[in-house]
Every structure is written in structure tokens, then in C-alpha cells.
Amino acid sequence: MPEVLKAPLVVEFPFTRSLGPVQSAFLTGLRDRVVLGVRTGDGRTLVPPVEYDPVTAEEIRDLVEVAPTGTVTTWAWNHEPRRGQPLSSPFAWVLVRLDGADTALLHALDAPGPDAVHTGLRVRVRWAEDRVGAITDIACFEPYDGDPAQPTGHSGEFEDPVTGIVAAARLDYTYSPGRAQTAYINALADHRAVGERCPSCRKVYVPPRGACPTCGVATAEQVEVGPAGTVTTFCIVNIKAKNLDIEVPYVYAHIALDGADLALHGRIGGIPYDQVRMGLRVEPVWTDGGRYPDHYRPTGEPDADYETYKELL
Amino acid sequence: MTRDIAVVAFAQSDILRTTEEQSEVEMLMPVLHDVLDRTGLKTADIGFTCSGSCDYLAGRAFSFTLALDGVGAWPPISESHVETDGAWALYEAWTKLLSGDADTALVYSYGKSSPGSVRDVLTRQLDPYYVAPLWPDSVALAALQAQALIDAGDTDEPALAGIGTRSRATDNTRAQLRGSVPQGDYVVRPLRTGDCPPIGDGAAAVVLAAGERARELCSRPAWIRGIDHRIEAHGLGVRDLTDSPSTRLAAEKAGAFERPVDTAELHAPFSSQEVVLRKALRLDENVRVNPSGGALAANPMMAAGLIRIGEAAARIHRGESDRALAHATSGPCLQQNLVAVLEGDPR
Numbered sequence: 001m002p003e004v005l006k007a008p009l010v011v012e013f014p015f016t017r018s019l020g021p022v023q024s025a026f027l028t029g030l031r032d033r034v035v036l037g038v039r040t041g042d043g044r045t046l047v048p049p050v051e052y053d054p055v056t057a058e059e060i061r062d063l064v065e066v067a068p069t070g071t072v073t074t075w076a077w078n079h080e081p082r083r084g085q086p087l088s089s090p091f092a093w094v095l096v097r098l099d100g101a102d103t104a105l106l107h108a109l110d111a112p113g114p115d116a117v118h119t120g121l122r123v124r125v126r127w128a129e130d131r132v133g134a135i136t137d138i139a140c141f142e143p144y145d146g147d148p149a150q151p152t153g154h155s156g157e158f159e160d161p162v163t164g165i166v167a168a169a170r171l172d173y174t175y176s177p178g179r180a181q182t183a184y185i186n187a188l189a190d191h192r193a194v195g196e197r198c199p200s201c202r203k204v205y206v207p208p209r210g211a212c213p214t215c216g217v218a219t220a221e222q223v224e225v226g227p228a229g230t231v232t233t234f235c236i237v238n239i240k241a242k243n244l245d246i247e248v249p250y251v252y253a254h255i256a257l258d259g260a261d262l263a264l265h266g267r268i269g270g271i272p273y274d275q276v277r278m279g280l281r282v283e284p285v286w287t288d289g290g291r292y293p294d295h296y297r298p299t300g301e302p303d304a305d306y307e308t309y310k311e312l313l
Numbered sequence: 314m315t316r317d318i319a320v321v322a323f324a325q326s327d328i329l330r331t332t333e334e335q336s337e338v339e340m341l342m343p344v345l346h347d348v349l350d351r352t353g354l355k356t357a358d359i360g361f362t363c364s365g366s367c368d369y370l371a372g373r374a375f376s377f378t379l380a381l382d383g384v385g386a387w388p389p390i391s392e393s394h395v396e397t398d399g400a401w402a403l404y405e406a407w408t409k410l411l412s413g414d415a416d417t418a419l420v421y422s423y424g425k426s427s428p429g430s431v432r433d434v435l436t437r438q439l440d441p442y443y444v445a446p447l448w449p450d451s452v453a454l455a456a457l458q459a460q461a462l463i464d465a466g467d468t469d470e471p472a473l474a475g476i477g478t479r480s481r482a483t484d485n486t487r488a489q490l491r492g493s494v495p496q497g498d499y500v501v502r503p504l505r506t507g508d509c510p511p512i513g514d515g516a517a518a519v520v521l522a523a524g525e526r527a528r529e530l531c532s533r534p535a536w537i538r539g540i541d542h543r544i545e546a547h548g549l550g551v552r553d554l555t556d557s558p559s560t561r562l563a564a565e566k567a568g569a570f571e572r573p574v575d576t577a578e579l580h581a582p583f584s585s586q587e588v589v590l591r592k593a594l595r596l597d598e599n600v601r602v603n604p605s606g607g608a609l610a611a612n613p614m615m616a617a618g619l620i621r622i623g624e625a626a627a628r629i630h631r632g633e634s635d636r637a638l639a640h641a642t643s644g645p646c647l648q649q650n651l652v653a654v655l656e657g658d659p660r
Contacts, residue, residue, distance in 0.1 A: 004334045009428070011372050015441065023442055046551065048443045054546035074464065074554065076456030077502035082433065084448035093453045093501070095550050104550030106444055106457075114502055119464045135443050167441050173372040173428040178336025209382055210339040216356045216385025218342055 004182045009175035015167040022051045025063050028161045030137035033127055034154045037066045037101050047101035048135075063156030066100035067149040068125035070141075073097050073104045075121075077114040084170075086140050092117045096141055099148040108140040116143065124149065133162030180210035183222065188292050191284075195260050197221040203261035226257035229296070230304040231280040232313045233263075236273055251276045255296055256312040263312045270297030279303035318410045319527040319534030320655065321520050323623030323630075324348035328489040328515035328611035331427040337366075337376065341423045341516045342383040348419070348518040352530040356385040359520075360415025362392045363406045365399030365422035366615050369434050380423065391415065398422060399517060399619030400580075400641030400651050406521055407540055416526045423516035424614035431512050431614060438644060440547055452509055452583075454645040456501040458554040459585035463503060465555045468588045470503055476584040476609070477507040483606035489513045490610050508584040508609075515613030517620045535626035535637075535655040539567035542641075542651035549646060557593040560640065560650040564594050567652045569638050574654070576601045576628055576637040578621035582608040586647055590640060594652075600638075604628070618642065622653055629657040 019027060022038055026049050029036040038049030039062040046054075053060050076093045078085070085091075086108035094117075095104035110126065111117050124144035131137040177185065180196060184207045187194040195206030196219035204223045205212065212219050234253035240246075251273050254263035268276050269285065281301040284293035324347035332340050349355065362384055366377045377394045386392065391414075395401045399422020406418035426434075432450035439445040462468050474496045481494045489511045497506030520530070527534040543559035543566075545552050564570060577600050581587040587602070596602060603609075605624040608617045618641025625637035634657070641651040 006333065009372050017441060019442070027442075046548070048548070048550075050548065054548065054551050073550075074457045074461040076453055076460055076504075077499070078453055079499065079502070082448060082450060084433075084436075084446075086447055093449060093457055095457060097550070103548065106449060106549055107447065119460065135446050165442065165446075167446055169437060169445075171369070171372060171429055171434055171437070174333075175372065175428055176333040176336075178339050179334055180339065181336060209379065210336055211342055211382040212385070213382040214385055214387045216342070216345065216383055218339070 004176050004179060005185055006174055006176045009173040010170065011173070012170040015169060016164060017167055018164045019162065020051050021061060022049045022063070024161050024163055025156050025158070027133040027135070027165065028158045029154070029156070030135070031131045031133040031162060032158070034152065035066050035068055035098060035125070036063050036154070036156050038062060039064050044102040045100060046103045047098050048105050065151040065154045065156070066098045067151055068098070069144055069149045070096045070098035070101070070123060072109070072117070072119055072121040072123060074119055075109065075117050077117065086136065091140065094123070094141060096123055100151065107138055110140045110142050134165055178210060180208040180219070184208055185291070191286050192224055193226045193257055194222050195225050197223050204259060205262050206257060206260045206264055223259060225259040226284065228281060228283045228299050229255040229257035229260070230309050231268065231276065231278060231282060232256050232309045233278060234268065234276055249273045253296070254313070255282060256309050261312065266293060267295040268297070269295035277303070279306060279309070316411060316413065316523045317527070317536055318407055318521055318523050319531065319536045320622065320626035321522045321527050321531035321534050322348050322351035323517070323519045323627045324351065325487050325517040325616070325620055325623065326515045327487050328513045328613050330489065330511070330513055332425060332514040333427060336379070337371065337423060337425060338380050338383045340425065340514065341380055341421065344516045344518050345383050345421060348520055352520050354417065354520065354530070359417050359419045360391065361406055361409045361418040362390055363394065363402040363418065363420050365395045365397055365402040365619065366424060367396055369437055370424050370426055370429065370614055372429060384419065397643050398615050398617065398641050400622055401542065403519065403521070403619060403622055404540060404542060404651060407537060410521055410523045416523050418521040419518065420521065420619065421516065421518035422616045422619045424616055425514040426512045426614050427514050451645065452501045452504060454549065455583040455585065456504045457549070458589070458646045459503050459508070459583065461554040462585050462588055467555055467592070468585065473508050473584040476587050480603055480607050480609035483604065483610055485605045485610065488606045488610035491606065504583060504585070510582040510608045510612030513611060513613050515611065515616050517616040517623055519619065519623050519626065531630060533630050533632060533657050535629035535657060538654045538656050539569070540651070540653040541566035542649065544649045547648065552646070554646055555589065557589050557647050557650060560590060560593040560647065560652065563650050563652040564638070567654050569594065569652055569654050572636065574600060574636045574638040576604065576625060576634040578605060578607070578625040578637065578639045579603055580608055580618045580621045580641045582612050582617070584609060589647060594638065594640070618651065625655050629655055632657070632660070635660070
């Protein structure tokens with residue numbers, strides 16, 4: 001078996017999220033070097049604050065300032081920081097209960113080594129230089145042996161509150177399409193289309209995915225199909241896609257390649273868009289170095305009879 | 314309407330570090346055929362199909378739809394999907410059978426962790442406002458829990474190493490890590506490589522059947538006596554990480570405490586989490602814990618929880634257990650927990 005294809009796949013998205021009143025106050029507070037918690041009905045102070053009591057599900061809005069100093073409740077030494085984490089040199093992950101809070105906040109602790117960290121260690125917030133209203137406005141925590149800091153008496157009201165965050169996410173993959181699709185893509189490089197025949201229903205699937213979706217069995221027998229085919233149905237695209245250098249309107253069609261029992265889709269060119277029709281006979285057009293047909297154009301043959309493709313619409 | 318529902322068949326793939334030569338459906342299909350062969354059923358005979366998987370592992374939206382090719386979804390079938398471990402797909406199938414809408418169900422789940430970096434991928438399930446922007450990976454969060462347990466005197470590093478060693482001393486040929494596995498260096502202290510699950514690809518499937526249908530399909534069905542799942546507060550700093558009240562409550566609702574179990578299949582991806590679960594489930598030394606090796610021997614994401622139910626059921630099928638507990642988890646530090654109690658007919 002030839003080696004399967006592999007390619008990098010990056011999934012990246014700047015998630016834009018709006019904040020509720022409590023999250024807005026907390027993150028705005030961080031921007032202004034103030035740490036806020038929220039008081040529950042039974043008098044506990046949650047930091048970081050949430051909008052609903054995790055025990056009673058009651059809505060809570062009673063903001064209360066806590067100190068930027070606190071105590072480590074548990075920790076873990078991270079000797080190999082990963083992309084996106086708060087510090088690039090070895091650090092401790094910590095849960096910190098800030099003075100005045102009843103719950104703990106997750107963040108990083110800058111310490112010289114694991115021997116300098118223990119549960120119960122006193123720490124304080126180290127503020128980021130550029131603060132925008134995000135959890136990363138706390139650059140990290142650092143060991144602190146002074147007295148608990150005194151809250152400033154902030155009300156939790158801000159003149160220009162932060163109302164949203166952009167949470168950028170990026171994940172890297174090495175994508176492999178598996179055996180069947182690798183064979184299909186490799187054949188396309190030779191300007192050939194190959195499908196796979198189901199051993200049970202004998203239908204030929206193109207592109208093949210290694211399974212017959214009707215019978216639920218593996219397909220393996222390769223069958224060369226095309227190159228010509230029949231337009232089974234189509235639509236006219238009137239809106240230009242971003243980064244796509246194709247003039248509108250153009251036609252996108254389902255094309256049943258000769259010998260295939262499933263239509264694939266592709267663009268129709270070489271004919272005015274308003275003359276494309278069901279039954280039109282087409283063939284692939286390859287551009288230099290292209291790994292798949294750029295588009296399909298009419299072969300000039302007479303149109304296919306409806307009976308020959310009605311099962312493939 | 315009360316019906317007795319049983320696991321009547323279980324199958325799983327070999328769990329491997331990478332399966333790049335196979336697409337997801339190519340990896341899954343032999344498992345589906347295996348589980349159906351054990352009952353003599355064809356896909357067309359199945360009343361309800363439910364699957365579990367996760368788009369973030371594949372890096373593609375609606376990735377589960379491609380896997381549907383493996384069950385033959387034409388003509389249309391009654392089908393559903395959960396975006397989490399297949400144990401929760403089994404829960405959905407169980408309720409479907411309870412309702413009387415179907416007599417048999419096929420439940421499958423699969424995950425390929427090899428294309429991405431699973432430690433990074435799992436950060437995307439965390440609170441997006443306060444936690445995810447810090448990118449704390451799955452091992453880091455488990456390590457915070459492990460340190461809390463050590464501080465509380467519930468365990469220590471040698472005891473954790475013992476859990477890893479015992480888990481991998483399994484004769485389960487499907488497992489990814491077996492035999493003598495070095496405890497290794499710290500990944501995130503106090504957890505070493507030996508305390509962490511292997512990263513692997515794999516798939517699993519079970520068939521459920523109700524009442525007499527179960528007896529026709531299996532000589533000793535694994536009857537589901539109870540099943541329940543519960544969740545903790547999402548804020549890690551709100552929870553007592555040394556305990557798992559959600560597991561205890563799920564076990565209570567599933568009837569786990571009514572009579573002792575002889576076997577427990579626990580989904581504890583980290584050695585420290587077995588300590589938490591044993592305490593929450595009140596398991597004593599008489600209970601055989603994870604004879605399959607558990608998640609420390611093989612942890613295919615989205616299938617490892619379903620495999621716990623399948624392994625527990627298979628032991629009942631083989632007459633090696635009479636009453637078994639199966640547990641599945643999802644989320645950081647045992648955030649969500651499902652408990653099922655399975656029994657064989659008296660012998």
C-alpha cells in the first residue's frame with residue numbers, strides 16, 4: 001500500500017464573546033487593578049465570580065472587592081510551558097484563594113523552582129503591563145510574604161466597562177484522509193478518477209471513503225470512472241466568494257462520471273451559464289499542476305437520456 | 314413501562330498510538346461488524362443507533378456524519394449522536410429502549426487523538442472567559458488534583474505509581490500499554506508519565522437489547538440495573554478536588570450501594586483519579602478494579618468510557634462477574650461522571 005497522504009491542518013478562530021454584568025465587572029476590574037468577587041445568598045464570596053450560585057442556581061449580582069493577595073490551595077509544577085500559557089519559563093499552576101474569597105482562582109505562579117512552592121504559600125497578583133479586561137491582565141502570581149493587601153473599597157461600578165472579549169483559539173493537526181481517499185487523491189494527480197465498488201450492492205462510489213453508506217461494509221475494489229460524465233442537477237451561483245477568482249454568475253453542478261453510481265460536484269465552464277442543463281455531457285479540464293479538475297466543460301455529445309441518470313440526482 | 318435492558322455484545326479495536334492509514338470510518342467499521350456478528354444482527358435489524366465522538370479531535374465540523382457510512386444509514390435509520398464519550402450515547406440509547414420505541418440499539422464511539430495535540434485540544438472544553446485563555450492542559454489540571462490529594466494525605470507518589478503498575482499488568486490484548494511501563498519523569502509535577510494515560514486512537518461498540526430480545530441474542534445478558542450521570546460546578550476552585558460528589562450521587566441513583574459489586578471498571582485517566590473514585594464509590598479491597606487495565610492502559614478519547622461499560626458487561630457475559638459497576642467521566646478533574654450497575658442472571 002502506498003503511503004497515506006498527510007498535510008498540516010490549522011483550525012484558528014477569534015471567538016468573540018459578550019460578557020454578562022458579573023463577568024464584565026470582574027474583567028473590567030482586572031483592567032483597573034481591582035479584583036472583584038460575587039457574594040452568594042449564604043454569604044460566601046466567589047472569586048472568580050459567576051452569575052449564578054453553583055449550589056442554588058440563584059442569580060447573584062452582589063459584587064464585592066477582595067485583596068490581590070492570597071494563599072495557594074493546590075499547585076502543580078509545569079517544567080515545560082506550552083504555547084499560549086501565561087509564562088514561557090517553568091512555572092507552577094496554582095489555585096489561589098484570595099484574601100476575602102471563599103473559592104480559588106486558577107492561574108500561574110512565577111517561582112524559581114518546585115522547592116519554592118507549597119500549598120499554603122502566600123502570593124500576590126503581578127499585574128500585566130498592558131491590561132485590556134481579560135484574565136491575562138493578571139500576568140501571574142508571585143510569592144509574597146507581607147501582610148494581606150487591603151481592598152480599596154471599590155463599588156464594582158465602572159464608567160467604561162469591558163463588555164466583551166476576543167478569545168483567540170488555534171489548534172494544529174496533521175490531517176490524514178485515510179486509505180481510500182488517499183488513493184482517490186493520488187489518482188487525481190495522474191488526471192484519473194477512481195471510485196470503489198461495494199462488494200454487496202455493487203455500486204461504485206466516487207470519491208470513495210472506504211465504506212458503502214448503504215450497506216455499511218468496507219469497499220476496496222478500485223474502479224476507474226469517467227473521465228466524461230453527465231450533469232444530473234445544477235445551480236447558478238450569483239455571489240462571488242471571497243478569495244475565489246471566478247466571475248459570477250457561474251454554474252455549480254452534480255456530475256455523474258461514467259461508471260459511477262454517485263454524483264460528485266464541480267463547476268461547469270466553457271458554456272454560458274444559462275445554457276447549462278440536466279443531461280449535459282461534460283469532461284474535466286485540468287490546469288497546469290492542478291491536483292483536481294479546475295472545472296468541467298461540454299464534450300459536444302448529445303445530451304444523456306433522463307432514464308440513464310435519474311437515480312443519481 | 315418498565316423493561317429490563319441489557320448489554321448483549323461488546324467489541325473494540327486495538328488501541329494504537331496512531332491510525333493515520335485509516336480514516337475514522339475505516340477504523341470504526343471492523344468494530345461495528347464485530348459487535349453485530351456477536352449477535353447475528355444486521356444493521357437493518359437495529360432499532361436505534363447512537364454514537365459519541367468529538368469534532369475537536371478531528372479538527373472538522375460534523376465529523377460524525379462521515380462515520381455514519383459505517384452503519385449503512387440508507388435507507389434512513391433512527392439515529393442520534395452525542396458530542397462526548399460514548400457512555401453518554403449508551404445512556405441515550407438506554408432511555409430510548411426504556412421508552413419502548415426500540416428493542417435493540419447499536420451504540421458506538423471512536424476517537425483519533427493522533428492528528429492533533431490532545432493536551433491542547435482538551436483546553437477548548439474549559440470555561441472560555443476565565444480559564445481557556447490561560448491554556449491549562451489536561452495533565453496540568455489533573456496534577457492540581459493529584460497535589461490536593463497528596464496534601465490531604467489520601468495518597469502519595471509511590472501509591473500513585475502502584476496504581477499505574479497494577480493497571481498495566483493486564484492481559485487485555487487490545488490495550489495500548491501493557492506490562493512493565495516505567496514510571497518516568499514528571500509531565501506536570503506531581504504526575505509522571507506513568508500516572509498519565511497513553512494517547513491513542515480507537516473505537517468501541519455495544520449492542521443493547523430489551524427483555525426477551527436480550528435473552529435471544531446473548532446467553533448471559535448484562536442487565537443494566539441502574540444508570541445515572543451527574544456534573545460538578547464548572548469552576549475548579551469551587552470544587553473540593555479530593556472528592557467526587559457527582560460520582561457518589563450517580564452511583565447512589567444507579568443503585569450501586571444497594572449490594573456490593575465484585576468488579577469495577579473505572580474511567581480514571583490519571584492514577585490520582587482512581588483514588589478519588591475509589592473513595593466516592595466506597596470500593597474496598599474485595600472489588601476487582603479495572604481488570605481490563607482501565608484508561609491508564611488505553612484511553613481512546615470518547616470511547617474509553619463506553620469501553621468501561623463494555624468491559625464490565627463482557628465479564629458478565631463470560632461468567633467472570635455477577636454484579637459489576639462501570640464508570641465514565643468527561644471534562645477536567647472528573648467534572649462529569651456516569652455510573653452504571655450491571656448484573657448477570659443468578660447462576
